[in-house]
Amino acid sequence: MLKMKATALVTTLFAGCVAAKEKVKNIIVDTDLFSDVDDVGALLLATTLPNSNLLAVNINVPSTYSAHTASALLGYYGHRDVPLGIARPLSNETFFDNWAYELGEYASKVAYHYRDYAKLEWKDGWGMGELERSVEEGTEEAVALYRKVLAEAEDGSVTICSIGFFNNLSGLLNSTADKYSDLDGPALIAAKVAELVIMGGQYPSGSEFNFFGDSPYHTAHVVNNWAGRMTFSGNEMGGNVYSGKGLLDNGPKNDPAKRAYFWYNYGQPRESWDPLTVLYGVEGLGCMFEYEGEGGRNYVFPNGSNEWRYGEAGDDGMRGEQRWLKLKVKNETGGAKLDELYLRGSWANVPTTGCTVSEKEEL
Ligand SMILES: *[C@@H]1O[C@H](CO)[C@@H](O)[C@H](O)[C@H]1NC(C)=O
Ligand SMILES: *[C@@H]1O[C@H](CO)[C@@H](O)[C@H](O)[C@H]1NC(C)=O
Ligand SMILES: *[C@@H]1O[C@H](CO)[C@@H](O)[C@H](O)[C@H]1NC(C)=O
Numbered sequence: 001m002l003k004m005k006a007t008a009l010v011t012t013l014f015a016g017c018v019a020a021k022e023k024v025k026n027i028i029v030d031t032d033l034f035s036d037v038d039d040v041g042a043l044l045l046a047t048t049l050p051n052s053n054l055l056a057v058n059i060n061v062p063s064t065y066s067a068h069t070a071s072a073l074l075g076y077y078g079h080r081d082v083p084l085g086i087a088r089p090l091s092n093e094t095f096f097d098n099w100a101y102e103l104g105e106y107a108s109k110v111a112y113h114y115r116d117y118a119k120l121e122w123k124d125g126w127g128m129g130e131l132e133r134s135v136e137e138g139t140e141e142a143v144a145l146y147r148k149v150l151a152e153a154e155d156g157s158v159t160i161c162s163i164g165f166f167n168n169l170s171g172l173l174n175s176t177a178d179k180y181s182d183l184d185g186p187a188l189i190a191a192k193v194a195e196l197v198i199m200g201g202q203y204p205s206g207s208e209f210n211f212f213g214d215s216p217y218h219t220a221h222v223v224n225n226w227a228g229r230m231t232f233s234g235n236e237m238g239g240n241v242y243s244g245k246g247l248l249d250n251g252p253k254n255d256p257a258k259r260a261y262f263w264y265n266y267g268q269p270r271e272s273w274d275p276l277t278v279l280y281g282v283e284g285l286g287c288m289f290e291y292e293g294e295g296g297r298n299y300v301f302p303n304g305s306n307e308w309r310y311g312e313a314g315d316d317g318m319r320g321e322q323r324w325l326k327l328k329v330k331n332e333t334g335g336a337k338l339d340e341l342y343l344r345g346s347w348a349n350v351p352t353t354g355c356t357v358s359e360k361e362e363l
């Protein structure tokens with residue numbers, strides 16, 4: 001009954017906004033799956049959009065729980081074998097909202113309750129030591145994973161969606177020849193990466209958390225030195241689009257993304273910085289987005305603030321095309337589109353066999 005209702009809703013919404021049919025894209029997601037639930041929305045899209053061929057997920061925060069959560073989500077949404085990388089050294093941190101004292105922690109909960117879907121092992125009774133060892137053994141160091149996956153990909157075929165911090169990408173730029181490739185970081189990127197799509201910054205200028213929140217030097221290193229095509233998704237766009245309500249109201253009862261949204265924001269929708277970024281990364285402009293700032297380049301200051309500059313060819317002469325994204329539809333329409341895509345992805349992935357969380361753990 002509920003499923004039929006949701007399907008009807010999805011069909012109706014889709015009629016109004018049909019994205020241009022693009023070809024399937026090779027996607028790597030670089031996520032700070034930890035302190036905000038919109039990373040879960042983004043991973044739901046990366047694992048379920050028909051045009052997404054997810055090559056790898058890299059995590060740019062060191063929490064052991066982030067790796068277990070990503071592994072559980074990948075397994076649940078049918079991508080158990082997608083390789084997972086994480087920045088080391090690992091920590092046992094969990095998120096605590098000591099800023100607004102409003103938001104809940106979801107990562108350890110998703111990781112634990114959906115552990116049977118994960119490729120990373122989590123046995124009952126395990127403490128931090130075992131959980132950490134499981135991540136050490138079951139994931140790769142993030143920069144090594146970038147190099148491996150890029151080396152194996154077709155030339156010019158990879159879209160990287162950066163929806164968190166920049167340590168791993170900075171490490172990729174600094175990397176040198178290894179067992180995966182004779183090319184150094186910049187040469188490997190030039191050969192393999194079609195586009196780097198970044199959630200971060202404010203446009204045309206301002207200050208945003210992904211840019212300043214962890215290591216603004218790494219942000220500046222990546223944004224100011226990356227030679228290829230870059231597209232930015234700014235705070236002003238995702239911060240005005242709310243999504244998740246559809247999933248909370250009409251999603252499958254035991255869907256992990258639905259529960260993550262519930263645990264994090266107590267039943268309220270959430271800003272959509274990361275999911276919009278992945279949606280663009282996979283589908284391109286479609287009917288949702290348009291470009292701004294053509295002919296200019298983003299510049300990041302050492303404090304992580306950024307500014308769009310239209311200059312002489314000079315310093316930037318060797319750099320690729322850069323634009324920032326603007327919504328072409330109303331903010332509400334953008335949120336409704338995301339909700340519709342979350343519902344499609346989650347209803348298409350209700351496990352029919354094997355371990356179902358519903359039978360084991362009613363939450
Ligand atoms: C978490 O990490 C800290 C610092 O490394 C350590 O002192 C503590 O024992 C760890 N906690 C658990 C539960 O393993
Ligand atoms: C990469 O090298 C730059 C200096 O060229 C340095 O500032 C940055 O910290 C390095 N990145 C990493 C992840 O170590
Ligand atoms: C919609 O988002 C834009 C920024 O993308 C913002 O300027 C505008 O105020 C928002 N409109 C509403 C009604 O929230």
Ligand SMILES: *[C@@H]1O[C@H](CO)[C@@H](O)[C@H](O)[C@H]1NC(C)=O
Binds near residue numbers: 207301303304305
């Ligand atoms: C960061 O540095 C730039 C350049 O010095 C300055 O214009 C900007 O106000 C600073 N941003 C913040 C948030 O302090």
Ligand SMILES: CC(=O)N[C@H]1CO[C@H](CO)[C@@H](O)[C@@H]1O
Binds near residue numbers: 089171
């Ligand atoms: C190889 C490499 O540079 N990896 C970096 C990824 O980011 C972490 C910080 O979170 C650095 O410690 C690593 O050096």
